[in-house]
Amino acid sequence: MNSNGKRKFSDHVDTDCAKRGVWLVKVPRYLSEIWEKNVGYDVGRLIYLGYDNEESSSDSFLNSLSGSNPSTSRNNRIGPTKSKQTSFTIPNEHSFVIGDIRNQSLAVLCEDKSGLNEDADICSGRLSIEGRVVKRADCRPPQTDDYMRMKIKQIEKSSQPKRHVKQMEKAEVKFKPIAVHAEMLERSRRKKEQKTVRADKDVVRQAIFHAFEKHQYYRLVDLQKLTSQPPGFVKEILTEIAVYNTMPPHKSMWELKPEYRNYRKDKKESE
Numbered sequence: 001m002n003s004n005g006k007r008k009f010s011d012h013v014d015t016d017c018a019k020r021g022v023w024l025v026k027v028p029r030y031l032s033e034i035w036e037k038n039v040g041y042d043v044g045r046l047i048y049l050g051y052d053n054e055e056s057s058s059d060s061f062l063n064s065l066s067g068s069n070p071s072t073s074r075n076n077r078i079g080p081t082k083s084k085q086t087s088f089t090i091p092n093e094h095s096f097v098i099g100d101i102r103n104q105s106l107a108v109l110c111e112d113k114s115g116l117n118e119d120a121d122i123c124s125g126r127l128s129i130e131g132r133v134v135k136r137a138d139c140r141p142p143q144t145d146d147y148m149r150m151k152i153k154q155i156e157k158s159s160q161p162k163r164h165v166k167q168m169e170k171a172e173v174k175f176k177p178i179a180v181h182a183e184m185l186e187r188s189r190r191k192k193e194q195k196t197v198r199a200d201k202d203v204v205r206q207a208i209f210h211a212f213e214k215h216q217y218y219r220l221v222d223l224q225k226l227t228s229q230p231p232g233f234v235k236e237i238l239t240e241i242a243v244y245n246t247m248p249p250h251k252s253m254w255e256l257k258p259e260y261r262n263y264r265k266d267k268k269e270s271e
Contacts (some may be wrong), residue, residue: 002170014128022108024101027139030090030154046096064211106133107136198233205237207261217245217253 027035035043077218113125141147198204211218220238222233238244242254 018129020131023135025137040237
């Protein structure tokens with residue numbers, strides 16, 4: 001990636017084959033899977049009968065491994081058209097419905113990432129235009145009994161659930177259920193150790209006064225730690241001798257009431 005975090009793109013596009021005419025063919029999924037598995041080999045033969053109207057049909061058939069003819073198909077190595085999991089056979093012959101491309105300009109853009117290795121995800125490959133679309137065709141399978149049986153098998157296979165519920169004969173217990181775990185016992189023990197007994201109220205009040213002699217503002221949690229008393233008990237005493245600030249700069253802090261303050265007196269004595 002560059003400094004802006006964007007993907008790198010190639011600036012050059014090969015247009016040597018831009019004027020070459022190609023066909024845009026829509027084929028069934030099972031047929032496209034066979035073609036993808038046999039890239040670089042002859043997978044069939046198209047018999048073009050010509051047409052007079054806007055749309056016409058021509059025949060083509062897909063050569064199987066057992067039915068390939070060496071005189072018409074060179075170096076055929078396509079997989080068998082009979083499925084391994086089912087008993088149906090894929091049709092060898094399909095009809096094409098061909099039409100012209102009008103009011104559209106379509107092209108085939110190819111990206112070659114060979115040689116990029118680890119940079120294939122962040123860099124674009126060599127771009128080239130392989131041709132322009134001059135014909136549109138629909139590859140239609142024959143409406144035969146074999147094809148119908150094949151579609152029924154495919155529908156049955158796709159409708160089968162991928163996950164099944166299995167009934168267990170004996171339940172496996174990974175651990176024995178217990179009422180109180182070790183972590184809960186440790187937590188309750190710590191809580192008991194942290195519990196404190198209330199001291200005399202006058203003694204705690206005097207300790208709070210000594211704390212305010214050092215600092216003017218305190219939080220409740222700080223006074224609770226200094227006096228080692230329950231927070232509720234400390235707050236009860238603070239409501240009697242101190243005020244709670246709700247505005248900045250000493251928000252959420254306690255300060256002695258004016259009648260308990262002696263800051264100015266201490267200041268004069270020090271002078």
